[in-house]
Every structure is written in structure tokens, then in C-alpha cells.
Amino acid sequence: MPQKMLQFVHVDRRMPDKRDAEARRHDFNEIYEGFDDRGAADQAARCSQCGVPFCQVHCPVHHNIPDWLRFTAEGRLEEAYEIAAAANTFPEVCGRICPQDRLCEGNCTIEQSKHGTVTIGTVERYIADTAWEKGWVKPRMPSAERGQSVGIIGAGPGGLAAAEQLRAKGYEVHVYDRYDRIGGLMIYGIPGFKLEKHIVQRRAEQFIKQGVVFHTNFEVGRDATLAELRARHGAVLIAAGVYKARDLQAPGSDLGNIIPALKYLTASNRQGLGDSVPEYDSGALNAAGKDVVVIGGGDTAMDCVRTAIRQGARSVKCLYRRNRANMPGSQREVNHAEEEGVELVWQSAPEGFEGKDGLVAGVNAHRIHLGVADATGRQTPQVIAGSTYKLEADLVIKALGFDPEDLPTLFGEPDLRVSRWGTVTVNFRTMMTNLDGVFAAGDIVRGASLVVWAIRDGRDVAAHIHSYLQRKAEVSMPESQESVAAE
Template sequence: MADPKGFLTTPRQEWPRRPVEERARDWDEVYVPGGLLPIISEQADRCMDCGVPFCHEACPLGNLIPEWNDLVSREDWRAAAERLHATNNFPEFTGRLCPAPCEAGCVLAINQPAVTIKNVECAVADKAWEEGFAVPAPPDRLSGRTVAVIGSGPTGLAAAQQLTRAGHTVAVYERDDRIGGLMRYGIPAFKMEKHHLERRVEQMRAEGTRFRTSTTVGRDVDAAELRSRYDAVVIATGATAWRELPVPGRDLAGIHQAMEYLPLANRVCEGDLERSPLSAEGRHVVIVGGGDTGADCLGTAVRERAASVTQLDIYRKPGSERDEENEPWPTYPKLYRLSAAHEEAGALRTAPAARADARLFAASTLRFEGDEEGRVRGLRLVEVDAERRPVPGTERTLPADLVLLALGFSGPDQGDGIIGQLGLGLEPRGTIARGPDFATNVPGVFAAGDAGRGQSLIVWAIAEGRAVAASVDRFLTGGTSRLPAPIGPYDRPMTV
């Protein structure tokens, strides 16, 4: 490490956010442009180079974190970019969207604030593009083998890039009109501007990857027929079957799934629409679900000038310190975190019913209430205890004329035809069954990402894409593969 006392002398400092009043008026990323470079070398100096880096174990990609921390502390950006890209195809995505389990596993986090690993990663990735280090890497020769990748989210793109670079001819099929999957239409621009995605897609095109947009496999193209045209198929469709809320009044107009609402707002940013048909402007919005998708809805509704926005979380409010008994280091703890969207909602006081940041914790929905025309007008809730049992005397009604359900996803959509047309086996929870090499019960067909794992994090999605590429490469060549396989399909995050 460049400074052996850095972790003792330098306090943790994160990428500063723009003022709330400024950023809530636009869709640009919430962080101060260029705000990382003045602080990032000293922040990288805080890395202890601890010898047994648990950040490696916490990160499914196995990122070489101490190595590129040291290089950043010395401002050797080219070498840092090489080490970062050695394990991660898309560090500018994870540097913005990943919740950073690596920081929870940082040895320094045992008794101090962790190293700002995520910020360092993002700075290296952005510097690589700025300095021209992220150049296309086409293969020296082609193998003559072909692969179809279904889905262009982080798993599909990682798999496609790895297989293309190995010399195979790869075509990515995407049902939407643009490449990117959830990153394109599910993630708001204020979390990741889409130019980051566009330049990676252009890099992949230059390397030889082919893209087929507006093509829904299972409907526009028969999945079995597609399998007959390619030597191998990778299913990376994600977990798009959203969870429902079966309570009285669910059929009222004005109640929508988060993934019906967010894509329309993203299309406004893309210039496809002048105004979202589900715009929150002037409406009382209640978001059911306390996760990241709910926070994305919150930040979007704030920018659409909602009359009020409240987010319901069925769990009790977590503490600000790690519970060493139930969530010991280096596991990822459930802590009270203030996302940019919650900071905005709190500062702008969007939720009169909530105390600080638009969230109501330990709140369960009982029913929706509507008017004579069948439109939702209120949400009846009750407080619950740690066992999710209603607390007597705590019922109340929130005004609501737009309700967004952000309850997560159960697995791949079985209505698109892919599973039935290929005859794929399923796990009891609805995900695609696969063996230790990511192979399904159909020869030559592999499943990766949330379609096989279930709803997970972007860093796990990229790791699965890299790992399935190695399995496909071995299948196509009939031998070993030089592609890395950072995880197996049964690997899971560290837990107690």
C-alpha cells in the first residue's frame, strides 16, 4: 500500500451529491460531476492491503480490490483499469448501481468506516473511458461456433462479451427497442445516465457482438427454432414475474406495478414520450415495498412533481450500527441507509405521514379504497410487530390516487413461451433448473442470472454472465476454457 497509515489518518469521504433543490429538477445523475477525482487517491490510500482481503469473498466477481486501490493511490490509472477490467466487464455499472457488499466485507469495517471501494471503482471506470483505455478487444480469430443470448441485461451482456472475445459469433436478442434490459428501462437516469450503457454497447459492436432488438423470443421467434439455428443458447431473461399484493381493492384503477411505471418515465428521458401516461404529477403517491425499486419509484415521483409521496416498508426500521450477534462482519448487514431519493423526499417533505424520509416502517397494507368511478383514492394500512402481526388501534388511511407496487420478482416470466417451447425444467420456486455448469435439461441451452438464480444484485448478474460464458465455451470447444468462472450456480452471498 502506498500509505501504510492512510486508514489511520484519512477519514472516509464519499462522492458528494448535488444539492437536493438542484438535482430534483432534472434527471441527471445525483453526484457532483468530477467530484471524485479530488478525493479518490486519498480514499484509496485507506485500503489496508490486509493480506486476507475479505472484500474478495464478499464480491462474487472476485475483484482485485487491494491491487487497484494501490494503483489509484499512486494515480496509475491505466494499470488500475486493467486490473479492474480483468474481473468486471462493466465497472461503471456496478460502481453506480451495486450496493457494495465488498465494503461490508472490508477488514477496516470491523471497527471503522469501510474503504469507499465502490467510489474508487467508479472513478477508475470513468477514467478509463476518459483516457481511452476501454478499447474494443475483438478476437484474433473466429471459432466458427454460434451462440444466441436471450436478454440484454447485465448477465446477457457479460456473457455475450466474454463469448465474443473468445472467438464465437454471438447474437443478443432483446424484446425491447433498445439494449440494456433492466438497466435501460428499470433504472432511472438519475442513478445511471444511459450514455454509460450506450458506449459499452458500441464497444461490444466493435468487437463483433450482434444485437437483435424488438424481438421477443417465444413470440416473434420460436425458442426451439432459435435453438436449432445456433450451437448454443444462453437464457438471461432475468426475473420479470413481479409479485402481487392480493388485498381487497387491488383491481381499482390507479394501482400499478413498479415496472409498469418506471419504464415510462425512462422513455420520457429517452425522448420517446413527452409525458408519461402514469406521471405522478399532482398526485398523492403511495409506494408499497421498501427496497431499491421502491426508492427508484420515490425519486422518479419526486421529479415528476407529485403532490405527496410515501413509501411503505413492512419491516421495522433497522439500526444505524451492525448487529454483531445476528449479522456479524463480514456479512452484508441490514442498516438504515439514506439513498439519494430518500434524502430528496425528506428535504422536500413529500410525505406528511412519515417522519423523516418518506418511509413508513412496520406498515402493512390492509386494503385499497376507491371512489364511485372505480379509481383508487386511499390505502388502508396497519402497523405490525416484528412477527408482522397487526398492532391493534394503529389502522389509518393514506390518501392515494397512484399506488405503485414494488414487491420484488419471483422468477422468469413463464408466459413468454421460452420455457414451454424448449421444455425447460423448473425449480419449485419458479426459476429455471440448471446443473453445476449452468446447463439446463435441454442440451446446448444454458440459464444464467436472475432467470436461474432468482432476484439478485447486479454484481451477481455480471458474475453469472462471466461464469456461464466459460461453461458455454467448454461446451462448444469440447475441452477446457480460458474464460474465468468466478462463481457457480449454487453459490450464495455470505450469511450467518
């Protein structure tokens, strides 16, 4: 066990053992083994304990990473977990699915000095998994009940992070979600090879023990309007996420077997959870034996291609209009996909689809030239004239991103103000919408983003809701009680 930090000059960067690509193609289990005690301690001890820790600066929840790395190196794992859990509601999730190569690890000081980053994500996973194994993870019970309630729309990472924080402060918390399980995209959108479902489910059980009340299969607008929820609760949080798939308008796009990514991933995850999924059993949402083309270059596209491989597709190609350097998704995920047999077709984009008997039979694509950089620094794609070619395909999955649903109409609340993109508009100092006592956080405000950003937003909005309800309680408090409270 190392006795001091700054071991990066003596200890090489090492990830936990990764399962062989051929073996992992046939199941949905996670691809990395966990660190053992010595391996985690050795890697944690490589931390340089920076005075200005850029890993922490570039972490959306501002994890105190150097401290929990030091405690891990010293074998003080319970303290390491307490520090990690103080900033993050789901350390066991973020340690698995965060794109650390773009966040904490990508900004590690020793990575910049060419010694190789500290494997922060895998150490975080090790800390959290050890905490669960040792029984250190406990529900955060309130010390007293406040007699005020909060309604939360959405049981994804943002809504759950807010629910935990508010319940710990003594509020009665009700979470409303359209799905039959708790977790949002963590349960139905992210495949098991990145995040096994029992990890989400055991955390959900902690929230239930904490006293959070869940209303599943509940659709706002169908089972209750937003106005009715406002009447039930002192404050309401909209943490509904963004689920409307971006579409591709091209000749033949209405052919059968051209499907949106989330529909495909949800069917796969439901089947893995043991649900009856008729469209999966019929082959409509099953890649087995098919030539699959996935359109897109983000993490959702990588989830789709790697799922298709595991379902037994004959071939899997990912069609992306830019090159590897310009991909928005994690480079680690791209590498995993290539190891597993996915073909990345760079600088290509669909221009239409061919069909047979009403079903897609091929993708007509054209080559792309990358021109000058746009305002974001990414090169602008330009079609190369006369470069059309065909890809065989009998299943096409569109992984083009997500937009918000029309919430004012869906929730029966036309006065709810939204941006021109459909995201809910908030006052960023309070995270409140234009409706008094109605707050919003996560993807429904910022657009489709990372789980860790939803967690950050959920924790932030919980603090704003607490301040709002405290002010509301003070205004409504009888004079006699107010004088007692002041004493």
C-alpha cells in the same frame, strides 16, 4: 499524491461531493460529483492492503480491490482499470449502483475497526470514468474466429457479460431481446439519478464494435421458438431476467392508478430518453401533482419514491411492513430518499384500497408488530388488531418484487425444466439446463437479485459454454483434422 498505503489513520473517509437535496429533486442527473485525481488517490491510499481482503471475498465478481486501490493511490490508473475490467464487464455501472454498504465496503477491515470504510465504489467509478475519458476502453476483439455461434436470450447485464466473453474467444454471438434498446433493467429499470443512460449506451456501442450481433424487438416464442434458436446456434443461453411483478390481492386492488413498479419506471426512463410515452403524457404513469404511496422496502421501491419526487408529486410515502433495520434495500438509498422529502412509513402494510370513480383514492393500512426472527434472522411481521388507518393516495405503486415468467409456455418449449418458483433449473456444475446445449444464468436462475450477481453469472456461464462447444467441436472434427490439432 500519496506514496504509501495504510493512510486510514491520517486521512478521514470522504465521499465525493453530493448535490443539494433541493436541487436534485428537480432533475434525473446523478447525485454525486466524481472524485478529482487527488481525492481518489487519498481515499484509495486509506486501504490497509489486507492479507485476506474481505472486500474482495464479499464482492460477487471477486474484484482484486486492494490492487486497484493501490494503483490508484500511486497514480497508475490505466493499470488500475485493467485489473478492474479483468473481473467486471461493467465497472462504471457497479461503481454507481452496487449496494457497497452490504458488499465490499460493509466488510472492509478498517470499517470494522471504526476508522470508516474505504469508499471502494466511488473509487471504482473514478477509475472507470477516467478510462473512458482517456480512451483506454477498447472492444475485446477475438484473435481468431471459431466458426461456431451462440444465441443469447436477454440483453441485460448477465447476457451482455456472457456475450463479451464469448465474442472475445472468437464465437459468433447473437443477442435477442424484447426491448428496442440494449441494457435490460440498466436502461429501462434503473433511474438516471443512479445510472445515467449514456453510460449504458456507450458500453453497448463497444459490444457492437466487438462484433456482437443484436436482434432488438425480438420475442422468443413470437419471432422464433427456443427450438428454432437451438437449430441456429451451437449453444443457447437463457439470460432473460425476471419481469413478472408480484401482485397484491386485497379489496380494491383492481382500481385504476394502482400500477406495478417496473411499468412506472420504464415509462419514466423512456420519457427521459426522448421517447413518446402516451401514458406518461396523459398522467396515468406520471406522479406530478399526486399523493403517491409506494408499497415495498427494496431498492426498486426507493427508485420509485425518488422518481415520484422528481416528477413533482404532491406527497410521497413509502409503506413498508418491517422497520429500517430489516429493510432489504440499501441504507444509502433510504437516506437519499429521506433527504429528498420521502416519508418512510415503517411497520405498516396495506389491507385494502378505497376508490372514487374507478380510481384509487386511498390506502387502508394496518400497523405491524415485529415478532420473533424467522430462519433468515429477520423478525416476522404480525398485524396489530384494530390498528387500521387511511393514507390519502391517487397513485399507488406496487414494488413487491419480481417472479419469472412462464418460460416453457412463452418459449414454446414445454420440456424446459423449471423449479416450483418458475426459475430455470440448471446443473450448477455446468450451468446447463435439462436441454442439451441450452444454458441459463442470472436472475432467471437465482431469482431477482443484483446487477453484479448477473455479471458474475454471465461470465461464469460463458466459460461453461466455451467448454461445451470445445467438446462438441472435438467430437465432430474429422480424424485428419483431429490429428493435426493434436500436433
